[in-house]
Amino acid sequence: MERTLYLYDGKQEEMKKSYDVIVVGAGAAGMMAAITAADKNFSVLVIEQKKQEGSKILVTGKGRCNITNDTDSAGVMKNVMSNRTFLYSALFTFPPSEIIRYFNNIGVATVTERGRRVFPKSGKAADVRDALVKQMRKSKVNVLKRNKVTSAIKGNDGFYYVNVLNDDNMTDCFRCVNLILATGGMTYRSTGSDGSGYELAKKLGHTVTELKGALTGLLTKEKWVAETMGLTLRNVSLTVKKDGKALYKEQGELLFTHFGISGPVVLTASRYLLDTDYRNTVAVIDLKPALEYQTLYKRITSDMEKNASKKYANSLDALLPKSLIPVIIKLSGIDPDKVCNQISREEKTSLVKLLKNLTLTVTSGMDIDDAVVTKGGISVKEINPSTMESKISPRLFFAGEIIDCDALTGGYNLTIAFSTGYLAGKSVYL
């Protein structure tokens, strides 16, 4: 077998040029595929364009990495928004229970939180990434970092030839029997998922469906949101309506940002708006979902009786977070200087209505780069769901977000990456 000297992580190393398996992309899917293939005694090379593996893992779950969801495969599928049945085999072969067991076995103790979301006990996404990197080393996976795969072609001899360009603008070529494309989607491009994998797949004969950023914050017309920037409301109810019709309603965590609203409940809502335009779209926030109108009215009345001689502007401390009070005061239209015992029944009623229906005009979602996940990708019609092998080019496999599958928040997207990565790695053959 041909060998060359190669500068690898600052050291000159002898590097094979021919492998049983080459994996493009050292993300969640690529690393899982590589480990699984190497554990079958195949020689494996992972090629990664960034200087470190798993850059995207580090930003997941706000740096805590929501690894998976402690549900069964059917439970994951319910949260998959595109091509859920395609994932049946992958999710049954490597379901969340196996993902949890796998990480526990490689030294990542896990904890299950609200919504059955599974996180590393340490609270550090880096521990998930580091455990996979360590496991690759243990399984004797070769990793070539700082090298971008610029093209991959199938030779007449049946091998795939993979061309790379490194940080120093040097090119090289590697050969393999099985090629796994695990280059991710198009979001958070600084983590390396720059969409170049789609071009590699197209050149190998595959179709890429329309790409959109799914799970984003929502931009709003109202500028007051910026005044509350950074405020997280843990348990509000959000209804998104288009042309007066509710498209989505859920209770959960919402974050005010400088541009509009975000947080888990908003990200999920955005997925339901992806295939619509944003005309006549509003987000209605119920700030007090646990209190019926009458109960909230009584509560406000009682608060105002307690504050009878105080100004209205100083009477809402017990009801609302500090940064939201000036906004609500303004939107309620009640004179802030009015003393509480002079506030009328009508005024209290309209305040109740406002708190139960804080309405924002949604103008759009955000740019694909700011999205959590990519909707669209390699057409599932061209991939064998039982193996992740291409139906067009034998021994070409796909894993992770590059595939036209996306899911809601809750650990489901990493589950897709791990499950499809595992299945692709398990399915390579000589």
Ligand SMILES: Cc1cc2nc3c(=O)[nH]c(=O)nc-3n(C[C@H](O)[C@H](O)[C@H](O)COP(=O)(O)OP(=O)(O)OC[C@H]3O[C@@H](n4cnc5c(N)ncnc54)[C@H](O)[C@@H]3O)c2cc1C
């Ligand atoms: C902010 C944020 C938070 C998230 N939080 C969660 C969460 O908590 N739970 C969850 O389930 N999901 C979460 N997701 C989604 C999840 O991170 C992704 O769906 C998942 O990481 C996709 O894994 P992947 O391996 O397919 O792709 P990626 O992780 O994107 O990996 C692809 C790799 O391929 C490399 N690459 C690309 N092209 C080339 C090339 N031409 N040559 C060489 N290398 C290349 C890239 O550098 C990259 O390292 C989050 C996403 C974001 C953006």
